[in-house]
Ligand SMILES: [Zn+2]
């Protein structure tokens with residue numbers, strides 16, 4: 542089963558009637574936690590008075606391994622709860638609502654000619670994939686790919702080993718935990734796209750996406766973006 546298989550009849554948040562193909566009614570969409578002035582590079586929220594250059598302090602002093610991180614939401618109610626339902630309880634209506642919103646958002650951030658050449662969902666280790674039955678990042682990438690006509694490539698960036706859950710680890714511990722966690726399989730790509738986008742559900746400390754981005758940079762991709770539902774501030 543994938544999130545493309547179903548169309549909800551009622552808003553997944555309030556149960557109200559839906560107009561059109563959206564999974565959330567318009568008033569619930571209005572109340573979603575859209576971020577205020579995200580950093581032009583890493584997507585972290587800069588608050589009510591962003592600097593003119595539009596970058597956060599850490600991107601100025603120590604830029605991340607990727608070029609841009611796009612996230613339509615803050616990691617807050619109800620997005621946080623929708624993500625948890627989708628990720629841990631296999632609630633595909635919630636997953637579809639999130640995927641639709643993310644795909645719409647992606648159409649607004651790229652001009653058609655600037656879209657990435659492929660989408661790379663952050664892989665789950667095969668054992669975790671077997672336990673969960675689906676990879677939430679892959680489901681999101683597929684929804685974006687369908688909406689924006691970007692190929693989703695799943696066998697290029699792979700997990701080499703099972704990492705501990707990142708929950709509760711410090712930034713340094715996360716970096717150690719992820720060391721050599723990914724490997725690239727160039728045979729999975731017909732040609733090396735200049736521009737790729739990593740797709741993840743939530744970006745917390747950037748450790749996971751940075752590890753993947755460093756690997757991709759080393760392989761010769763010139764522009765590496767990150768697309769996620771929510772960026773934790
Ligand atoms: Zn609603």
Ligand SMILES: [Zn+2]
Nearest residue numbers: 580583597600
């Ligand atoms: Zn930043």
